Amino acid sequence: MSRVAKRAAAGPSHLARVLENLNAAPKLTLSNLKSLKLSLAFQNDHFGARHFVKEQLPRIQYANPNLNIQVEKVRKTANEAWRPEIELEFVNGKQTTLDLHEKWSSTILKELMELAGGEPWAKWKAQAAASGLPVVPGEENEHRVVNRPTRTPLPSLKVFRASAPPPEGVNPDNSIPPDSPPKTGVAAALP
Template structure:
């Protein structure tokens, strides 16, 4: 019986590993716990994208960190905001408002608060080279609300 031909191109696993090891690595040495609270449906789109695109890389790079995602049902009249609670190894805590933010902005703010010297050195290196920090996702050209409003007829 003849062998089946191997698929051409990179395997799915190699693509996943390439994504997880993409530069810059989100090393968060001082962070103990990351807790993200957002609506279960129909809101907080930047936080949802952050969970899908950036959180797997953060978890892969920081295996000892506790990560908790709370998706809370939200009714039409509710007006609470999505937030990220950061608990550091020294016992301090801080809260980030992640409502109405792009996932890249959430990532940048998280790294600025918890990335430590390694992240600061990376940002300084990029500025010296005359470039913006290379954030994993593409930078948007409008705010979330402007993008939605512009798409509507």
């Protein structure tokens, strides 16, 4: 069997699978949104936010090529307590922050689309409800979330950094990688 025949028998190419994911319904078009800035832990915490970055952010960037997306992944130790969040800036200057603490990626996506999805998102929700399908794949498992009680609301990363200055000799930004600017555009969605 030739190499071409073996490759054809193997199924769709990696590129075909990536494009299928990027074009999956619903199309994540965000109307009147100028920028999106996400801050989350690099590892060991903020699982819903990290899954959102991996699963949904590439689709958002693909559907909104002019949207300024910044992702700030920060090393977080076990004794640090701050929440992940998305800061949204709309074209009209309005700014909104979404708290992502203890939320599934599907919940985060629905909240974002409710704020900036516009008419296409409303049509998709109505169509999904009429057909009995979930609005976002994976939302059927959201009820399994176990909310851990916290004594006080967690601060954002900015507030945490301002209230707890880093020890001497430690990079105050603590971002990954330490000497580069935040990722923007398509690079923000990549690991």
